[in-house]
Amino acid sequence: MTVTLADVADRAGVSPATVSRVLNGNYPVAAATRERVLAAVDELDYVPNGPASSLAAATSDLVGILVNDIADPFFGIMAGAAQSAIGEGGPGRAGGGEKLAVVCNTGGSPERELTYLTLLQRQRAAAVILTGGSLEDPGHLAATAAKLARLADGGTRVVLCGRPPLPGDTTAATLAFDNRAGARRLTEHLLELGHRRIGYVAGPADRTTTRHRLEGHRAALAAAGVPEGPAAHGRYDRSSGYEATSELLRLDPELTAIVAANDTVALGVCAALRDRGLSIPDDVSVAGFDDLPFSVDAVPALTTVRLPLHEAGVRAGRLALGTEPAPPGGLATVPAELVVRGSTGRPRGWPADAGG
Structure with a gap:
């Protein structure tokens, strides 16, 4: 009807x-x-x-790039790289000519995300790129999958960048970050240094990125037979890291290391430790995730997990244009790399020649 x-x-x-x-x-x-x-x-x-x-079934020259927070470098880097790749299209080039790439800032709102997808469907967007982790709510996931299927049916290319595939979705080309493996390797690094009392500042509990990173961290502890330390959930921002550090140290004043949900949170952890008169890494080691541009300039430079955000954004843009073939099965896992810098070291009193 x-x-x-x-x-x-x-x-x-x-x-x-x-x-x-x-x-x-x-x-x-x-x-x-x-x-x-x-x-x-x-x-x-x-x-x-x-x-x-x-x-x-026709499409316009519009490409929508959905981000949670354009002010967050994690999203800004991917969105900027995707826009640049989309800008490679032009008269006489692959990808069907010039495209207008528009960044849609959801503010982390699932309702706003669906609204943007509706608007992009109405505009018959040539492509839609969704970046970052998704909300772990069955209703929202089902609504998103249905909306993406309708977009694809109308001729819109759908790309997920840094986001796991949606259950049952066969329409999207997906570039999924290996958050679990990255977090596991980061925690293994701390264990190898001799840390056995490790706190964790996690992101929002309802996000896939948060869960996957926390699962990797816990898997490393379980494999080593080390009990889990205290954990606190919060936003992916500096103030969350600062506030959570006080809570973690209240729960375990003998912590020797803190893992942060991302590099921005790690900055807040470092600030809180300094304000308590604690030295990094002599008193407490700190590690982050993502390897955002400021991480190498922190004092001390931040040990972290590098995600190739720019490269992933470029690939997402090319997938949106159709100038790069979709990965086999529609899914490519983007590896994460441990980057060791000055913010992590052996616990105080740990013998220099001791093994992990």
Whole structure:
């Protein structure tokens, strides 16, 4: 049964004229009303009548790049690299000519993520790139998978960059970071140095990236027969690292090392330790994740796990253009590399010639 504009208006509880204004974008509409209309469009999978509907499988020159936080270098690096790769398209080049790459900042909101996907579907985007980990909520995952399937059915290329594949999804080309292996190798490094009391500052508990990194950390401890130290969850930002450090040291004042969810969190950990008069790494070793550009300039330079964010972004852009073939089976695992710097060392009193 064909869904009409009147059906959308009825679902949203507004007039057909209001729906038209929202879809055409030619008249100001209250934000709450606009969200209701777009939600109804999404739920009913409404396709406007007229010339556009006859082009359901055609796409525009628009590419959407979804990020959680454009101010976070983790996302900024990938988005910038993808934009540059997409900019390689042009007259006479592969990829179908010039494309307009637009960065869509979700602020970590699952509702905003789905809204952007709806808007990109309406614009018949040539491609959509979703970056970073996803929310571990079955309802949201199912809604996202359904939306991506509809985008793909309309001719939109779908690329996941730094995000694990969605359950049951066969539409997306996926570049998944090996967060588990990276976190495991980082913890093994600390164990080899002699650390046995290791705290962990994790990211938000409902994110795939958080869970995978924490699983890798715990797997290394279990393999070595070392009990898990205290852990705290928080945001992927400096203040979270600072606040969590006080809690970890309250739970175990004898900690000799702290692993942070990412490099930005690690900066907060370092600041909190310095404010308590503790030396890094002599009193407490600190390690991060991602190898963001500032990590090498921290004092001391930060031991971390390097993810090839720029290279992954470039690949995502080329996959979006179709100038790079999709990986076998649609999935490529992007390896993580341990980078040892000055922020980690042997625990105080550990013999210099002792083994791990």
